[in-house]
Each structure stands twice: as structure tokens, then as C-alpha cells.
Amino acid sequence: xxxxxxxxxxxxxxxxxxxxxxxxxxxxxTRLREDLGFDSLDLAEFTVRIEQRCGVDVFAAGVxxxxxxVVARVEQHDRSTARGA
Amino acid sequence: xxxxxxxxxxxxxxxxACARRLLEGGWRVCGVSRSESAExxxxxxxxxxxxxxxxxxxxxxxxxEAGVQEFLPLTRPVHALVNNAAVxxxxxxxxxxxxxxxxxxxxxxxxxxxxxxxxxxxxxxxxVRGSIIHISSVSVRSGARGLAMYAASKxxxxxxxxxxxxxWGPRGIRSNCVVPGYMETEMTAGLTADQxxxxxxxxxxxRETDVESVAATVGFLLxxxxxxxxxxxxxxxxxxx
Ligand SMILES: NC(=O)c1ccc[n+]([C@@H]2O[C@H](COP(=O)([O-])OP(=O)(O)OC[C@H]3O[C@@H](n4cnc5c(N)ncnc54)[C@H](OP(=O)(O)O)[C@@H]3O)[C@@H](O)[C@H]2O)c1
Numbered sequence: 001x002x003x004x005x006x007x008x009x010x011x012x013x014x015x016x017x018x019x020x021x022x023x024x025x026x027x028x029x030t031r032l033r034e035d036l037g038f039d040s041l042d043l044a045e046f047t048v049r050i051e052q053r054c055g056v057d058v059f060a061a062g063v064x065x066x067x068x069x070v071v072a073r074v075e076q077h078d079r080s081t082a083r084g085a
Numbered sequence: 086x087x088x089x090x091x092x093x094x095x096x097x098x099x100x101x102a103c104a105r106r107l108l109e110g111g112w113r114v115c116g117v118s119r120s121e122s123a124e125x126x127x128x129x130x131x132x133x134x135x136x137x138x139x140x141x142x143x144x145x146x147x148x149x150e151a152g153v154q155e156f157l158p159l160t161r162p163v164h165a166l167v168n169n170a171a172v173x174x175x176x177x178x179x180x181x182x183x184x185x186x187x188x189x190x191x192x193x194x195x196x197x198x199x200x201x202x203x204x205x206x207x208x209x210x211x212x213v214r215g216s217i218i219h220i221s222s223v224s225v226r227s228g229a230r231g232l233a234m235y236a237a238s239k240x241x242x243x244x245x246x247x248x249x250x251x252x253w254g255p256r257g258i259r260s261n262c263v264v265p266g267y268m269e270t271e272m273t274a275g276l277t278a279d280q281x282x283x284x285x286x287x288x289x290x291x292r293e294t295d296v297e298s299v300a301a302t303v304g305f306l307l308x309x310x311x312x313x314x315x316x317x318x319x320x321x322x323x324x325x326x
Contacts, residue, residue, distance in 0.1 A: 017212060041252075041253075041255060041256060044206075044209060045209045045210075045256075048159060048206045048207075048209050048210045049209075049210060051159060051206075051210075052159040052160060052210050
């Protein structure tokens with residue numbers, strides 16, 4: 001499954017936990033707060049879900065604002081672990 | 086399913102008493118301390134399969150993150166935390182040694198905060214409405230000669246606990262402090278007979294605080310019976326304060 005697909009699943013799990021419906025208009029410019037509706041607690045939950053699933057803390061290297069940035073950090077991690085393997 | 090609790094300082098004293106009580110209550114106990122005492126080993130044998138232990142030196146705060154990832158990875162749900170391990174630094178403020186002060190703050194303040202960070206992250210991952218306890222001390226309230234630095238470290242944890250309660254309450258995560266009075270443990274082994282008598286006389290119940298009473302309060306605050314209690318300090322001190 002691509003990084004983008006994995007992340008969509010996780011983002012929608014956070015939204016479900018929040019009691020809001022599924023989001024399906026993900027584009028690189030999708031903003032985590034304004035478009036996905038994530039507050040700081042939701043972002044913390046999203047971060048740990050990503051860490052559990054993908055093995056990387058996407059906020060560790062600085063704040064991310066958009067969908068494209070999150071996907072890029074996970075893809076970069078996937079590439080570096082593939083190289084290391 | 087058995088719930089999992091992480092307890093720091095399980096080798097003796099209050100931490101050991103908390104571990105015993107929680108095991109009897111059906112909890113799975115993950116314990117840490119520097120040494121694996123004979124008492125802990127006996128308890129672990131009596132509750133085979135329900136305990137796990139790691140040697141952690143909480144003064145080495147830079148190792149905590151890796152320690153948590155190994156002991157309690159995000160794939161394994163944690164339901165509760167008891168930040169119990171602490172050291173007392175007894176001296177006049179005019180004599181403070183920077184090295185000893187920093188070592189105490191590492192164990193009493195920085196380590197429990199970093200462990201709380203890891204445990205809350207774990208709880209978020211598993212949608213666990215968990216409970217976190219920090220062990221404080223009546224010295225925060227009463228003040229005592231020689232205990233200014235120690236009491237300040239405990240006061241920091243009381244403030245931290247209230248902040249955590251507000252911050253993570255929306256996710257159902259609770260944080261409370263249990264505030265013991267004078268208990269007869271290794272921490273207070275250096276007190277003279279006179280000092281002990283004086284403390285007992287000051288307490289309404291004219292006695293020390295038994296670790297069992299404190300451990301029972303911890304058990305209560307971890308359980309569902311206390312589900313509406315958060316951001317509080319519960320004093321268990323035989324009426325000392
Ligand atoms: N005793 C009292 O009168 C009293 C009163 C008020 C509050 N308290 C609080 O109650 C709690 C328990 O105290 P206690 O009386 O049970 O003390 P204790 O008998 O001295 O036990 C302290 C525990 O903390 C562990 N610990 C100490 N330094 C550590 C380190 N660097 N890394 C990992 N573990 C460490 C010890 O294990 P190892 O040595 O094996 O590492 C031990 O298991 C503490 O938070 C204390 O401040 C005690």
C-alpha cells in the first residue's frame with residue numbers, strides 16, 4: 001500500500017474517533033487543520049498513529065501543515081529504511 | 086483482558102506495595118527500577134506471567150525514549166502509569182550541590198515527564214481512556230527544613246499533573262497526584278528516633294502513613310470507580326498536614 005493510501009486510512013481513523021465523516025478529497029495542498037479539521041490533540045493522535053504504522057514521527061523534524069508534507073516525510077522514511085534493508 | 090500498568094521504582098517501598106496491590110486487582114504490571122530486589126522477584130514469581138521488569142536508571146533521561154520503545158512499544162497498549170520512583174535530596178539551600186540537584190531533578194521531574202509523554206502517546210494510539218498517577222509529598226504543603234529542593238521537585242509534578250489533566254481530559258485521560266505523609270521506607274531510613282517520634286506526634290492519627298493505605302489510594306485512582314476524578318491531589322498522610 002502506498003504511503004498516501006496508508007495515511008488516508010489513518011487520517012480518517014482520527015476523524016472517525018472525532019465523530020466526523022470520512023474525508024476523500026486529499027490533494028498535496030490539503031491543510032491538516034483547516035481542511036481536515038484537526039486540532040492540536042487530533043494532530044498528536046495522527047502523529048502517533050503514523051508512528052505506529054509507518055515507524056516515523058513526522059513532526060520530529062519540524063511542524064508540517066499540509067498533506068503533501070506528511071506524505072513526503074513518510075515516503076522519505078520508507079526510502080531510507082528500504083536502502084538500509 | 087488484563088490491563089497493563091507501568092510503575093517506576095518497583096524494587097521496594099511504595100512502588101513495591103503498589104505493584105502487589107495492582108497485581109492482586111488483576112493488573113499486568115510492567116515495573117522498572119535500577120535493581121531487581123528479592124522482594125520484587127518473589128512478587129513476580131507469585132504472579133507468574135503477569136509481571137515484566139526492566140532495569141532503568143531514571144537519572145539517564147536521554148535513554149528513556151529508547152527504553153519505552155523497547156519495553157512498551159506503540160503496538161502494545163498501556164492503560165495506566167504510576168510515576169513513583171524518586172530520590173530525596175536533604176540539605177540546606179545554602180549547601181546545594183549543582184550535580185546532586187540536577188540528578189534529583191532528572192529522576193523526580195524530567196524522567197516522569199518523559200515517561201508520561203510516552204504513555205499518553207501510547208494511549209492515543211489505542212484510544213485508551215487511561216489513568217496517570219504521580220506520587221507527590223506533603224512537604225510541598227508543609228515545607229520542611231532541608232527539603233526545599235525535594236519539595237520543589239514534587240510541586241513541579243503537581244503542577245504538571247494538573248496541566249496534563251486539562252490537556253488530555255478531552256480524550257478521557259486522567260491525571261492525579263497521591264500525596265503521602267511520612268512512610269517508613271528506605272527513603273526515610275536516615276531519620277533519628279527523635280525525628281520519627283516528633284513526626285508521629287504531629288500527625289492527627291499519631292502515627293506514620295502506612296504504604297498500604299497509599300497503595301490502596303493509587304489502586305482506587307487507577308480504577309473505574311474514580312472515573313470522574315482528575316487534576317486532583319489526594320493527601321494520604323495520617324493527618325500530618
Ligand atoms: N517515604 C516517605 O516518607 C515519603 C513521603 C512522601 C512521599 N514519598 C514519595 O513516595 C515515593 C516512593 O518512595 P519510597 O518511600 O518508597 O522510597 P524508596 O524506598 O527509596 O524507593 C524508591 C524507589 O525508586 C527507585 N529509584 C530511585 N532512584 C532511581 C533511579 N535513578 N532510577 C530508577 N529507579 C529509581 C528505587 O529503586 P532502585 O534503587 O532499585 O533504583 C526504589 O524502587 C517517592 O516518589 C517519594 O518521593 C515518600
